[in-house]
Amino acid sequence: MDNEDSKRLLELLTTRQSELVTQWEQTVGASLRGRVSSAELGRELGELYDAILDAVSKGGLAGRGEHFAVVRSLLVELSRTRARQGFTPTETAVSVFALKEVLEPFLGGSVEDVRAYLQFSRLLDDLGLFTVEEYARTREEIISAQSQQLLELSTPVVKLWDGVVGVPLVGTLDSARTQVVMEKLLQALVDSNSAHAIIDITGVPAVDTQVAQHLLKTVVAARMMGAECTISGIRPQIAQTIVALGIEFGDIPTKATLADALRHALVEIDKAAAARPAGLL
Numbered sequence: 001m002d003n004e005d006s007k008r009l010l011e012l013l014t015t016r017q018s019e020l021v022t023q024w025e026q027t028v029g030a031s032l033r034g035r036v037s038s039a040e041l042g043r044e045l046g047e048l049y050d051a052i053l054d055a056v057s058k059g060g061l062a063g064r065g066e067h068f069a070v071v072r073s074l075l076v077e078l079s080r081t082r083a084r085q086g087f088t089p090t091e092t093a094v095s096v097f098a099l100k101e102v103l104e105p106f107l108g109g110s111v112e113d114v115r116a117y118l119q120f121s122r123l124l125d126d127l128g129l130f131t132v133e134e135y136a137r138t139r140e141e142i143i144s145a146q147s148q149q150l151l152e153l154s155t156p157v158v159k160l161w162d163g164v165v166g167v168p169l170v171g172t173l174d175s176a177r178t179q180v181v182m183e184k185l186l187q188a189l190v191d192s193n194s195a196h197a198i199i200d201i202t203g204v205p206a207v208d209t210q211v212a213q214h215l216l217k218t219v220v221a222a223r224m225m226g227a228e229c230t231i232s233g234i235r236p237q238i239a240q241t242i243v244a245l246g247i248e249f250g251d252i253p254t255k256a257t258l259a260d261a262l263r264h265a266l267v268e269i270d271k272a273a274a275a276r277p278a279g280l281l
Contacts, residue, residue, distance in 0.1 A: 009116040013053050016106050021049050023102040031094045035085070045095070048074050052127075061119055063126040075127060079134035083142065092135045096128040155181050157188040164196045164265045165189060166258065170203030178214040182221045189227050195272075196265040197222050200258045202233030212247045219252055228268065230254070232261035 013020065025042050032041070051071045059067030075096070082092040100121050107113045155177060160166045165188045167181060185197060199218060201207065207215075219229040230253040234242075242249075255261040 008112050009120055010053070010057055012103075012106060012113075012116070013056070017049065017053070020099075020102055020106065021046055024049070024099055027098040027102055028095050031098070032087070032091060035087070044074075044078055048078070048095075049099075056123075061123040063123050063130070068127075071127065072130060075131045076134050079131050080138045083135050083138040089132050089135050093128045093132050096124055096131050100124050155184060157184045159188075159192055159194070160198065160262055161266065163192075163194050163269055164198065164262065165192055165194045166198040166200060166262075168200045168203065168258075171205070173201075173204060173211050173214045175214070178217060182218050185218065185222060186225055189222065189225050195227050196268065197227050197229045198232055198258065198261045198265060199229060200232045200261070201238070202235070202258065204233070204238075207238050207241055207247070209245055209247060212242070212245075212249070216249070216252075228253075228265075230261040230264055232256070232258045 021042075024045050025038070028045065029036070029038060029041055048071065051074055055065075055068045055071050059065055062068070063071070078095060079092055082095075103117065103120070107117055155167065155169065157165055157167050165185070167185055169181070173181075181199075185199075188194070189197060199215065201215070204211065215231060219231075222229050231249065232255040234254050234256055253261075253264055255264060
C-alpha cells in the first residue's frame with residue numbers, strides 16, 4: 001500500500017470515526033441479537049477501532065506486525081469473552097468483518113478509495129482469522145477444563161466406615177479416569193487415615209483386559225500407601241467375562257456387592273485389632 005492510499009484510508013477512518021463506530025456497533029449488535037449490552041459492545045468496539053487506527057498510522061496494514069500488538073490483545077480478550085458467553089465462531093468473527101460492510105458506503109468512486117478499501121479489507125480478513133483462531137483455542141481450553149471437572153465429579157471417594165473408604169465407579173474406566181481415581185483415592189486414604197479401600201464396579205458396564213489393568217494399577221497404588229483393596233460389584237456377567245478373558249486378580253479380594261465388601265473390610269479391621277498386642281494403638 002503506497003503512502004497516498006495509506007493517507008486516504010487514515011483520513012477516512014479519522015474524519016468519519018464517530019459515524020463508522022456507531023454503524024459498526026449497530027451492525028454487530030444486530031448480529032448478536034441483544035445478548036451483549038450496548039454499553040459493553042460500545043466499549044469493546046470503540047477500543048478496537050482506536051487501536052486499529054493507531055496501528056495503521058504507525059506501521060501500515062501488516063496485521064501480524066508488532067505495531068498491531070494492542071489490536072491482537074483486544075481481539076484475544078474479545079474472543080475469550082465470546083467463547084465463554086456461548087457465541088459461535090461466526091458470531092465472534094462478525095465483530096471484525098462487519099467493519100468492512102460499514103466502511104463501504106463511505107467510500108467515493110475514485111480508484112484510490114477502492115484500492116485503499118481492498119487493502120483494508122485484507123487487513124480485516126487477517127484480523128478476523130486471528131479472532132477465530134483465538135476463539136477455537138479458548139473453546140478447547142474450556143472443553144478440557146469441563147472434561148477434567150466431569151472426571152472428578154464422576155469418581156467420588158466416600159468414607160464408608162472408620163478406616164474404610166469407597167470409590168463407586170460408573171461408566172467406562174480409561175487411562176485418564178484411572179489417574180484421577182488413583183489421585184483421589186490416595187489422597188482420601190491419607191486424609192481419613194484409612195487402611196481399607198473398596199472399589200465398586202457395579203456401574204461399570206463391562207470389564208475387559210484394559211479395564212482390569214486399570215483396576216490393578218489402582219489397587220497397587222493403594223497398597224503402596226499401606227491400604228488393602230477389595231473390588232466389589234462382580235455381577236454374574238462380569239464374572240463370566242473375567243474368566244473367559246483369563247483375567248487374574250491374584251490375591252485381591254472380590255465381592256458381589258458393596259455390602260459384602262464392607263463386611264469383609266470390617267472383619268479384617270477386627271482381626272487386625274485382635275492381633276494387635278495389648279497396650280499398643
